[in-house]
Amino acid sequence: MKWFKRRKKLQPPEERKTVPDGLWQKCKGCGEILYRKELERNDFVCNNCGYHFRIGSREYIRILLDDGKLIEQDTDISAADPLRFDGYLKKIKEIKEKTGLNEAVATGEGKIGGFEVEFAAMDFSFVGGSMGSVVGEKVKRAILRAIEKEIPLIIVSTSGGARMQEGILSLMQMAKTGSALAELEKARIPYISILLDPTMAGVMASFSSIGDIIISEPGALLGFAGPRVIEQTIKQKLPEGFQRAPFFLEHGFVDTVVERKELKNTVTKILRFFLKKNGKM
């Protein structure tokens, strides 16, 4: 399980920030120089070519939830260091300060198109969106709250996989979240999974790839093993577009690919479908 692999040719290190900053921004899709204010107004999608810049959990809360409002839960739990893994807590502390986030996922209740939902959004800028005990616990609790409150669950995923620094306990978060989804299914609570660039490995192989409806943003890298690991294993170059959203769609593992500006509209339609009458399931 690779929690995050740097993919040199796909994502130069200097461009790995979650939200681009500076006055101007060069588009990675078409090379056009974009005015940042304009880019921001367009939810960080290039007006010229439609390239979707990577953005963070706060941006998705703003884009998807009514009034951009999330009643966040479980902000009081944070990473411990069960393995006494060299440098782990220091790294967490630095990332917390740098990003202002408290973990790789924010969870809680909000509304989408007037419908109450249990909502979770991951953030790739927090240790590559990796799932350790905190992410697993928060996602599990979100799933169980959706059951308790009988409201739909929406998870926006982006992750390099399990968090290596928590070792086997990270792997067990796959079991924890996956099992909770079995309970969700039994309770017949709708689950919409939204996949961002990238969603891989332990997160994809637990809760992200099992939704009643699975939506991907265009251009997202999706799969189990990272491209570099595959290339090293099979000792050949991967074809263009391998593991990208259209590939995933073509092979039948995502229901639909939706542009960021249409995301809220699409989710609202789906919620309207599930909540047949009077907002009841």
Add this chain to the structure above:
Amino acid sequence: MFGFILDFERPIVELEKKIEELKMLADAEHFEVKDEIQRLNKKAEHLRENIYSRLTRWQRVQLARHPDRPYTLDYIKYLITDFIELHGDRLFRDDPSIIAGIGKFRDRSIVIVGQQKGRTTKERIRRNYGMPHPEGYRKALRIMKTGAKFGIPIVTIVDTPGAYPGIGAEERGQAEAIARNIKEISTLPVPILTIIIGEGGSGGALAIAIADRILIMENAIYSVISPEGCASILWRDAAKSPQAAEALKLTSKDLLELGVIDGIIAEPPGGAHRDKEGAAALIAEEIDKFLNETEDYNTDKLIRERLDKFYRMGVFSSNG
């Protein structure tokens, strides 16, 4: 008798050879060397104890991967009667990396599923070194569901470096197959026992390791990433795998302390590969115990306790 020998095994193996030679000499010459043999046996025992109690985590990794270690099919041969292997996921193909089948364990019906590494080069290639494709996991789930449908307990045997990272595996949804197994197995209405016999390689292991009781062989490992993978991420140097193995806490003892397994199955002196039948006998006792204890299971309680067990796993601080 002595196949592949790891460095730290050599002193023990050499002493054992000496004992064997002495025994043969004694037989041939009608020599009375009982005392000497007894003395050497004691010495060998101490040596084993000394070496094995001080193994580093990296040495345990080597033991877990030992090419002479008993594999799933060895245990099936020793433990299961009337075994019938069942093939295919009914969707794409049969994946030889995973064995699935039905049979009897001491007159009880059981379903058995496990990864299989190959013993010879040819077989290793055919079995893809025990690294399943999605169709392997789908086959495993299919047969486990057959067991669940008829109220038959399931035993899964874990021994894999990991799920295969390849083009076909991605095209056919490796992540989805693993995710689905985790979710579906977590609420199967029959008792499930998992035994990790060698390598528990990440998600590829977990996909058949959702169980009411998870046991691990003394010299087996279970990890989120291989020490080699961890070392190349941390230090860009696979040669630092021994340090990575230390950091990952992947031995049976570590796993028990971290609360992710329910028990350790002791191995015969020198490890399971030195006495396959002996190892099988020790496993048999655990299967027997599990089947006895879960004989009159209540389905709801069984599933509830299984879910709650995984819900509890993880360590975090709660003060913000």
